[in-house]
Amino acid sequence: MRAEIIAVGTELLLGQIANTNARFLSEQLARLGVGVYFHTVVGDNRDRLRSVLEIARSRSDLIVLCGGLGPTEDDLTRETVAEFLGLPLVLDAGVLQRLEALFASMGRAMPPNNKRQAMVIQGGQILPNPRGTAPGQYVEAGGRRYLLLPGPPTELEPMVRESVVPLIQTWTDRESGAIRSRVLRLYGIGESAMVEQIADLLDNQSNPTIAPLASEGEVTLRLTARAADEAGALALIDPLESELRRRLGKYIYGCDDETLAVAVGKELAARGWTVAVAESCTGGLVGEMLTEVPGSSRYFLGGVIAYDNSAKQGLLGVPGEVLARAGAVSTETAALMAEGAARRLGADWGVSVTGIAGPGGGTPEKPVGLVYVGVYHSAMKPWVKRFQFYGDRRQIRIRSAKAALYALWRRVREHGGSGVEPERRE
Amino acid sequence: MRAEIIAVGTELLLGQIANTNARFLSEQLARLGVGVYFHTVVGDNRDRLRSVLEIARSRSDLIVLCGGLGPTEDDLTRETVAEFLGLPLVLDAGVLQRLEALFASMGRAMPPNNKRQAMVIQGGQILPNPRGTAPGQYVEAGGRRYLLLPGPPTELEPMVRESVVPLIQTWTDRESGAIRSRVLRLYGIGESAMVEQIADLLDNQSNPTIAPLASEGEVTLRLTARAADEAGALALIDPLESELRRRLGKYIYGCDDETLAVAVGKELAARGWTVAVAESCTGGLVGEMLTEVPGSSRYFLGGVIAYDNSAKQGLLGVPGEVLARAGAVSTETAALMAEGAARRLGADWGVSVTGIAGPGGGTPEKPVGLVYVGVYHSAMKPWVKRFQFYGDRRQIRIRSAKAALYALWRRVREHGGSGVEPERRE
Numbered sequence: 007m008r009a010e011i012i013a014v015g016t017e018l019l020l021g022q023i024a025n026t027n028a029r030f031l032s033e034q035l036a037r038l039g040v041g042v043y044f045h046t047v048v049g050d051n052r053d054r055l056r057s058v059l060e061i062a063r064s065r066s067d068l069i070v071l072c073g074g075l076g077p078t079e080d081d082l083t084r085e086t087v088a089e090f091l092g093l094p095l096v097l098d099a100g101v102l103q104r105l106e107a108l109f110a111s112m113g114r115a116m117p118p119n120n121k122r123q124a125m126v127i128q129g130g131q132i133l134p135n136p137r138g139t140a141p142g143q144y145v146e147a148g149g150r151r152y153l154l155l156p157g158p159p160t161e162l163e164p165m166v167r168e169s170v171v172p173l174i175q176t177w178t179d180r181e182s183g184a185i186r187s188r189v190l191r192l193y194g195i196g197e198s199a200m201v202e203q204i205a206d207l208l209d210n211q212s213n214p215t216i217a218p219l220a221s222e223g224e225v226t227l228r229l230t231a232r233a234a235d236e237a238g239a240l241a242l243i244d245p246l247e248s249e250l251r252r253r254l255g256k257y258i259y260g261c262d263d264e265t266l267a268v269a270v271g272k273e274l275a276a277r278g279w280t281v282a283v284a285e286s287c288t289g290g291l292v293g294e295m296l297t298e299v300p301g302s303s304r305y306f307l308g309g310v311i312a313y314d315n316s317a318k319q320g321l322l323g324v325p326g327e328v329l330a331r332a333g334a335v336s337t338e339t340a341a342l343m344a345e346g347a348a349r350r351l352g353a354d355w356g357v358s359v360t361g362i363a364g365p366g367g368g369t370p371e372k373p374v375g376l377v378y379v380g381v382y383h384s385a386m387k388p389w390v391k392r393f394q395f396y397g398d399r400r401q402i403r404i405r406s407a408k409a410a411l412y413a414l415w416r417r418v419r420e421h422g423g424s425g426v427e428p429e430r431r432e
Numbered sequence: 433m434r435a436e437i438i439a440v441g442t443e444l445l446l447g448q449i450a451n452t453n454a455r456f457l458s459e460q461l462a463r464l465g466v467g468v469y470f471h472t473v474v475g476d477n478r479d480r481l482r483s484v485l486e487i488a489r490s491r492s493d494l495i496v497l498c499g500g501l502g503p504t505e506d507d508l509t510r511e512t513v514a515e516f517l518g519l520p521l522v523l524d525a526g527v528l529q530r531l532e533a534l535f536a537s538m539g540r541a542m543p544p545n546n547k548r549q550a551m552v553i554q555g556g557q558i559l560p561n562p563r564g565t566a567p568g569q570y571v572e573a574g575g576r577r578y579l580l581l582p583g584p585p586t587e588l589e590p591m592v593r594e595s596v597v598p599l600i601q602t603w604t605d606r607e608s609g610a611i612r613s614r615v616l617r618l619y620g621i622g623e624s625a626m627v628e629q630i631a632d633l634l635d636n637q638s639n640p641t642i643a644p645l646a647s648e649g650e651v652t653l654r655l656t657a658r659a660a661d662e663a664g665a666l667a668l669i670d671p672l673e674s675e676l677r678r679r680l681g682k683y684i685y686g687c688d689d690e691t692l693a694v695a696v697g698k699e700l701a702a703r704g705w706t707v708a709v710a711e712s713c714t715g716g717l718v719g720e721m722l723t724e725v726p727g728s729s730r731y732f733l734g735g736v737i738a739y740d741n742s743a744k745q746g747l748l749g750v751p752g753e754v755l756a757r758a759g760a761v762s763t764e765t766a767a768l769m770a771e772g773a774a775r776r777l778g779a780d781w782g783v784s785v786t787g788i789a790g791p792g793g794g795t796p797e798k799p800v801g802l803v804y805v806g807v808y809h810s811a812m813k814p815w816v817k818r819f820q821f822y823g824d825r826r827q828i829r830i831r832s833a834k835a836a837l838y839a840l841w842r843r844v845r846e847h848g849g850s851g852v853e854p855e856r857r858e
Contacts, residue, residue: 033447289723290716297715
């Protein structure tokens with residue numbers, strides 16, 4: 007099955023927003039074993055959308071459209087696809103009822119325009135949208151499959167997870183056997199070092215397949231298996247995953263959509279532990295990543311953004327003598343910052359970042375990209391690691407924050423799992 | 433001139449990265465008065481790239497390609513475009529020399545593969561790439577213009593600013609007179625309220641034009657003028673900008689690419705003032721935004737991430753009695769947090785955010801999205817504003833952080849500029 011994604015919206019062509027829907031859909035489709043060959047963005051224009059549909063029909067089996075399902079005159083996707091397929095739009099009583107109930111629950115009468123959102127392409131299937139007004143639609147016509155999805159990511163993403171993925175799985179299960187995949191997420195190891203450790207597995211792969219990918223300092227392994235049914239596919243993936251975990255386990259922090267911050271949170275929450283941060287060059291990014299996770303207040307107490315040295319002294323208790331002698335960007339300062347955060351906040355764990363994000367501030371001894379990450383726990387020897395990152399300010403800050411989260415994850419697991427004393431530096 | 437953007441890279445089709453280059457290019461082209469009608473993403477595949485080029489040639493005057501200029505076998509853009517245009521690739525001695533010098537400066541011999549990056553399409557023009565190995569190229573053929581740009585945004589963005597924008601301006605200046613535009617960035621006012629205040633200007637616009645756009649809680653006005661030359665165009669924009677500033681000045685925090693954090697930094701630095709943050713529901717995001725700006729250490733001292741109430745008490749000095757009586761999400765707590773941050777960090781200004789980002793934690797009295805922003809300066813009455821934001825956790829956090837930066841910007845200007853006592857609440 008060859009797929010392509012068409013995003014409809016003039017705001018994308020004006021550069022007001024990035025096409026994150028295409029990214030999200032591509033990632034989901036890749037996991038289902040569906041190849042995406044093209045992304046297209048087109049404005050809110052009937053003729054141009056038609057021309058894009060013509061091209062898509064000539065080269066793809068599955069055409070996923072997103073955007074243009076709203077209630078206004080600019081929202082043309084539903085009408086244009088129906089016209090293009092030569093199928094009428096019909097009013098769906100169930101959708102209309104739900105829309106009216108939704109407006110009633112907000113104490114408002116439904117504006118007449120919204121009635122358009124209850125129109126569905128004849129013969130199509132409705133994909134519920136519990137987070138918005140426009141339902142999604144699925145239509146098959148002329149040997150091609152069309153999915154119409156809403157534009158706002160807050161509506162599209164849950165609809166894809168809840169309705170689109172299961173729908174595509176029923177097709178692939180029927181047509182080519184069950185395809186299932188699992189993504190293992192790694193940190194702290196480069197792509198080439200990882201490939202070396204699993205070269206024999208990569209050389210001999212056929213079913214399941216292993217696809218290594220590297221992006222933004224992280225590495226992932228996508229395992230994909232085909233079998234008669236889901237249980238069969240998972241039975242192929244499981245032993246391969248076990249073997250990969252045996253070899254690379256200390257780097258594998260999560261599966262599928264799990265971020266480093268989610269992984270850290272799981273480990274802390276499972277042990278009833280809390281954490282505090284002390285950030286210099288990341289300026290709050292580590293805290294921001296940790297608190298992106300709903301429910302993070304169970305284990306995240308807060309922290310100190312110690313951008314200036316006075317904050318490292320006053321709020322974290324790093325002695326002025328250490329700052330003067332070893333410097334703000336040093337092993338000693340990183341260790342004391344992590345300890346200071348844990349003590350001041352009363353947390354079990356402290357994690358610190360201090361470094362030079364650039365573009366200015368570097369010296370021959372302490373160049374831009376030099377970063378120290380510290381992790382503290384009262385029952386553990388102080389742990390600090392030195393990094394030399396490359397890239398621009400933004401990249402150095404993101405990598406620093408991820409390195410801090412990964413370091414914390416490793417220490418929490420080692421400390422909490424086996425009681426083994428972690429190394430002082432690695 | 434009708435433009436389209438083609439991004440080349442299988443990593444985009446796998447959903448590993450979002451197509452931020454298309455967003456950036458679209459924004460830049462819109463400012464030049466060049467309409468972008470399509471974005472396409474295609475993988476590292478010669479045949480598919482050719483098919484995409486065929487389509488682009490049939491419908492666009494300017495075709496901007498990004499990605500696929502690297503040294504590896506996967507990087508096919510240069511060769512495929514040359515082949516498509518029926519033009520040979522020729523070795524450019526100047527580019528080769530620069531590449532060799534670059535590798536020599538890193539103490540390495542140039543890998544033979546990199547020689548490919550010194551091949552340019554015959555008759556083409558080279559666009560220098562001071563931040564990477566692959567230069568950009570511009571070729572005109574068959575009445576169409578082709579720009580080949582590198583994929584990494586850290587290379588593409590400066591190349592567009594330094595080479596592509598001036599190049600396109602020479603075309604448009606020659607072909608349709610000078611088109612110049614300026615983007616005014618507003619915060620703290622909704623799109624419809626803004627439109628009301630400038631309805632007469634919007635109704636009567638012809639040259640210059642005014643295009644209002646809203647996205648992510650911010651509003652922008654793009655002013656575009658056409659004239660015989662640049663001076664003429666700017667002479668049309670300037671009086672319109674003055675009139676808009678007269679009506680909307682207190683909301684206009686910046687121009688063009690200026691972010692709220694940059695605008696805040698300018699105001700603080702101009703007056704020699706410093707700031708500290710106190711963040712609850714944003715978890716570090718305000719600090720992160722402020723420190724995204726290179727050189728922010730001149731005015732940003734740091735702050736406290738007071739996620740847990742114990743941190744609000746212990747590190748910011750909010751009395752337990754206030755937290756118990758008014759609650760963590762309240763006017764009183766926001767005011768005391770801002771004051772605590774300024775005092776503890778020894779900063780001139782303190783800015784605080786406390787609220788409920790959700791999805792859990794809301795109550796009928798204090799629903800999800802309720803956020804208080806506080807601003808403190810020792811010579812000013814405490815300032816707090818209550819917001820009710822809508823959206824998901826991510827949106828509420830971003831809007832809260834932006835609201836805090838805007839509030840700080842307003843207070844700093846009012847306080848520092850005119851000596852007028854700011855209102856207590858608005």
